[in-house]
Amino acid sequence: MTSQDSDSNQVKRARRFSLKWKWALGAAFGIFIVFAIFAILLFSRFTAIMMGQEETNLQDTMTLVVERLNNQSNTLTHKTVLPYLRPDLATASDAVPQSDANAKNNIYTDSIIVKLAREDVTVSIYNPQGKVVFASRNIPNKFKRTNMVKISREKVGTQDGFIGRRPIRSRTSGRIIGYAQVTSQLGTLRKDQHQLLIAFYILGAFAFLISGLIGYLLAVYFLKPLKAMTETIDIINQEPQSVERIADSPRNDELADLTHLFNDMLDRMQRYIEQQEEFVEDVSHELRTPVAIIEGHMQMLNRWGKDDPEILSESISASLQEITRMKSLVQEMLDLSRAEQVDVHYPNALTDAKEVANQVFGNFKLIHPEFTFILDDDLKAPTIIKIYRDHFEQILIILMDNAVKYSQKRQEVHLSISRNERSVEIAVQDFGEGIAPENIERVFNRFYRVDKARSRDKGGNGLGLSIAQHLVESYHGDIRVESVLGSGTIFRITFPIVKTLAPGESLLDLENKTGNSSVPPSRN
Numbered sequence: 001m002t003s004q005d006s007d008s009n010q011v012k013r014a015r016r017f018s019l020k021w022k023w024a025l026g027a028a029f030g031i032f033i034v035f036a037i038f039a040i041l042l043f044s045r046f047t048a049i050m051m052g053q054e055e056t057n058l059q060d061t062m063t064l065v066v067e068r069l070n071n072q073s074n075t076l077t078h079k080t081v082l083p084y085l086r087p088d089l090a091t092a093s094d095a096v097p098q099s100d101a102n103a104k105n106n107i108y109t110d111s112i113i114v115k116l117a118r119e120d121v122t123v124s125i126y127n128p129q130g131k132v133v134f135a136s137r138n139i140p141n142k143f144k145r146t147n148m149v150k151i152s153r154e155k156v157g158t159q160d161g162f163i164g165r166r167p168i169r170s171r172t173s174g175r176i177i178g179y180a181q182v183t184s185q186l187g188t189l190r191k192d193q194h195q196l197l198i199a200f201y202i203l204g205a206f207a208f209l210i211s212g213l214i215g216y217l218l219a220v221y222f223l224k225p226l227k228a229m230t231e232t233i234d235i236i237n238q239e240p241q242s243v244e245r246i247a248d249s250p251r252n253d254e255l256a257d258l259t260h261l262f263n264d265m266l267d268r269m270q271r272y273i274e275q276q277e278e279f280v281e282d283v284s285h286e287l288r289t290p291v292a293i294i295e296g297h298m299q300m301l302n303r304w305g306k307d308d309p310e311i312l313s314e315s316i317s318a319s320l321q322e323i324t325r326m327k328s329l330v331q332e333m334l335d336l337s338r339a340e341q342v343d344v345h346y347p348n349a350l351t352d353a354k355e356v357a358n359q360v361f362g363n364f365k366l367i368h369p370e371f372t373f374i375l376d377d378d379l380k381a382p383t384i385i386k387i388y389r390d391h392f393e394q395i396l397i398i399l400m401d402n403a404v405k406y407s408q409k410r411q412e413v414h415l416s417i418s419r420n421e422r423s424v425e426i427a428v429q430d431f432g433e434g435i436a437p438e439n440i441e442r443v444f445n446r447f448y449r450v451d452k453a454r455s456r457d458k459g460g461n462g463l464g465l466s467i468a469q470h471l472v473e474s475y476h477g478d479i480r481v482e483s484v485l486g487s488g489t490i491f492r493i494t495f496p497i498v499k500t501l502a503p504g505e506s507l508l509d510l511e512n513k514t515g516n517s518s519v520p521p522s523r524n
Contacts, residue, residue, distance in 0.1 A: 019226075020219040027215025032208045039200045046196060050189045055151060058121075058164045058184045062149070065123055065180045066168050073170050076178035081125050081134040120161075120187030125168075126179040139183050146179070161185045225255045229262055236266065240273060287329070290322035329463075349388035350498060353424050354379040356389060357417045360396040364413070368404055376416035383424050385495040387475040395471050396426065398464040399491045403430035406489070424497055429490045435483035443481060444469040468493075 068084040069076060125134040130143050140157055144165060151164040161184050168178040228246045235244045245263045248256075297315035306312055354377065361375045385392070396415075403413045407430040414429040435443060444465050472479040472493050483489040 020216055020223060023219035023223075024212045024216035027218075028208050028212035031211035032204060035204055035207045039204065043193075043196060043200065047189075047193065050192060051186075054184055054186055054189055055162055058162050058182050059149075059151060061121060061123065062164045062166050062180055062182045065125070065182065066166060069125070069168050069178065069180070070171050072177060073172045074177065075127055076125060076133055076168065077127070078133045081178075085123065085125070085134060085136070118188070120185040122183040122185075124181040124183070126181065128176055128178060130179075133178070141181075141183060143179070143181065156183055156185045159185060159190075222255060225259045229259070232262075232266070241270070243270075287326065290326050293322050294319045349386065349391075350384050351387050351389040351392045352382045353385045353392070353417065353426070353495065354381075354383050356392050357396060357415065357426060360393060360400060361415050364400050364404070370411055371404060371407070372412040374412070374414045376414065376418075378416075378418040379424070383419060384498040385424060385475075386498050387471075387477075387495060391471050391475070395468045395493065396428075398468045399428040399493075402464060402491075403428050403432070403489075406430055406432035408432065410488075419497065422496060423494050425492060425494045427490055427492045429488060431488040434485040434487050434489055435481070436485050440481060440483060444479075 065085070069081060072080055074080070122135065122137040122139050124132055124136070124139070124143075126143050127133050130145065132143070141154070141163060145167075146165045147167060149164070149166045151162060153160060154163045155161070156163065163184075164182045166180050167176045168180055169175065170177045225246065232244050232246055235242050245266060246259050248259070297319050301312060301315050358375070358377065361373060364371075365373045400413065400415070407413060410431040412431050414427075416427045416429075418425055469479050472495075475495065477493055477495040479494075480492045481489060482492070
């Protein structure tokens with residue numbers, strides 16, 4: 001990546017809408033919406049309660065008015081109503097009956113004075129003919145007769161309010177002597193609603209700002225690993241071999257896990273790059289020698305050797321030998337490439353581990369009669385593992401062949417196969433040169449040879465163990481090596497068991513039951 005591309009990316013990042021602001025605004029809007037819903041519900045409930053209280057107050061006011069006036073027997077007039085509802089305006093001539101003297105004397109302590117004193121409450125008294133005889137205030141609503149208590153929601157002037165109507169019946173005669181009409185304009189309710197809305201607006205704005213600020217600070221805190229990750233990626237893009245990594249976080253959360261995974265990924269990438277460079281160098285080195293040998297012989301033949309039958313035969317033989325080695329190298333590289341794709345081409349293949357192990361053991365006894373081969377087979381019945389048969393055989397051949405190559409002094413190889421409840425283990429042991437502790441981790445590397453000076457004479461290109469490792473791991477198995485320098489080496493491979501065949505049951509029967517196959521799918 002050039003510096004110009006890096007600068008372009010920096011400009012794009014500067015222009016974008018940062019995730020920190022998105023997080024801050026998202027948190028602010030989220031909390032604000034929750035607060036708004038809570039405020040609306042609270043406001044609606046508050047309004048419903050206040051409306052119920054206003055209706056109750058209006059009904060109480062009507063009851064108090066009627067209780068004050070229904071002790072009269074004659075039709076209500078201004079003179080008979082005024083001493084009960086406005087005693088402060090009554091004159092000496094506006095006498096009340098003796099039976100009502102206590103009511104008049106105690107009128108100042110009665111709650112009706114408080115009811116009439118409210119600005120949004122109006123009390124009107126009408127005679128039986130519908131003519132107003134008393135009104136605490138003027139209202140535009142017209143009189144309506146009724147024979148029962150009736151409270152309704154109506155327009156009072158230009159605003160909604162409550163209007164209660166009720167007939168006034170004489171206690172003595174039971175006839176209607178007038179009508180009471182009480183009107184509430186809900187002024188107190190509207191003032192309370194207005195104050196509550198202002199409080200909600202202030203609290204909403206405060207909640208929005210505080211939640212936005214907290215969201216931004218949390219975003220900055222939580223996104224620190226992502227920022228460090230971005231900066232590290234920029235450095236890696238400019239210098240792929242850089243050892244720059246994200247500092248370990250003391251936090252134990254998902255972002256800390258992401259940081260560890262990211263660092264592990266960079267470590268693997270660096271190892272892959274190093275292995276790729278080493279691979280290219282090794283391939284070049286491996287091919288350079290045979291190509292140079294063939295080229296030398298061809299030049300010699302071209303100059304003068306083609307006329308000498310002995311030199312011609314020697315050059316052709318040496319060239320064919322080098323071509324065979326190059327062919328073997330190319331074939332092993334193809335095997336290594338295919339080993340990395342077995343999960344695609346052989347996903348359901350099944351193999352009897354006991355049968356294949358015994359077959360490979362028999363083959364090596366036949367082709368290497370000078371060696372002593374010992375088989376320790378603990379499997380009592382066919383044991384099925386999920387791997388393509390040819391690949392399992394190839395793994396065993398690589399390990400057995402490797403044991404034969406490095407067991408020149410004590411020509412003895414042990415092959416053992418055992419199992420537990422979940423897996424089967426195959427071990428190949430030789431008694432040869434062994435591997436130094438510092439080389440144990442490198443034996444599976446491509447083109448690696450423990451003894452580079454003598455390995456070429458023994459044959460092989462240093463790819464066998466790498467192929468075996470890829471095949472084992474591709475089938476979800478495990479391969480390990482234990483070695484003591486000068487005493488020998490043990491390679492152990494482990495595969496999960498699919499099933500142990502019952503007596504009389506064949507691998508074909510199991511394949512028919514499960515739908516798996518030991519034969520690979522055809523690839524056109």
